[in-house]
Amino acid sequence: MTAVAPDNVDPIGSAKAEPSLTPILNLVASGMEQVNAVIIDRMQSRIPLIPELAGHLIAGGGKRLRPMLTLACADLVGYTGDRHYKLAAAVEFIHTATLLHDDVVDGxxxxxxxxTANIIWGNSASVLVGDFLFSRSFELMVEAESLKVLHILSNASAVIAEGEVNQLTAQRKIDTSEEQYLDIIGAKTAALFAAACRISAVVAGRSEEEEQALDLYGSNLGIAFQLIDDAIDYESDGATMGKDAGDDFRDGKVTLPVILAYARGSDADKAFWKAAIAGHKISDDDLAHATGLLRQTGAIADTMARARHYGKQAIDALDRFDAGAAKAALIEAVEFAIARAY
Structure with a gap:
């Protein structure tokens, strides 16, 4: 695996440029124009509120990493058709719909x-427009004329919903296990990454082995991505993260850093975490104390180390594919996802 360590030095000791999404952005630039055209067309409705609300989130500056992965993986497997444009748009609609619903659930x-849309237009409108985008995504799936693609993306949608419900049941429960946490992020984040990558091999008619390799790449990238998100919730700021710093802490979400810090803490530390996750300690001072405990116990550092492990698994999954611009861009996308923490 190419170095992604904090000191940003490659295995032979020379300085290495900061990883970025520039390679994948350049690779899929023309294809994303096609995808964006589909997105703009399919979010239209005779009900003006629908494109207004959907457009607020879709045009909100997101990287659109998931549809970019669909296009990059299509390039990797040598696909020369055009069905992947609609499928990439379907992936983005699924993601956008889940964001609309998540923001309502999380407040x-x-x-x-x-x-967020729910703050501007209210919870009811956000949920219903999310439903509209889910419906549009299924229209696009059907138009791809592949039952296997329809199965993969529809299953991913169901798994995401299961993950959200699982997370809801674990909210404010300090005894949430590491196993349950990994199950949650494997469902709510990694499932769509995996599906977004795998469907490119399906429409290209590649082997089951190549499908599984891209699924493994996407799944491990998704887990690494979420682990870093959970770590920087305590280490970053709103401008960097695009959300309020400490949101997970105030929402009582038991993420891996908290699980590790709680397990390693003293009795006094455990008492603090119980009160904080229950919602009784949510001030800025409490957040600062929590961050201090995470650092002292090595919980943040170990979460980042775990992310690097999953990142390596993602990169290793690409071993069966030939070297080239697409493979290099997909590898650097992993490195970028992890480097966000440093």
């Missing part, structure tokens, strides 16, 4: 540095 007020 979030900020996403990507902007007010």
């Amino acid at each position: 979030s007020g900020l996403r990507r540095g902007r007010k």
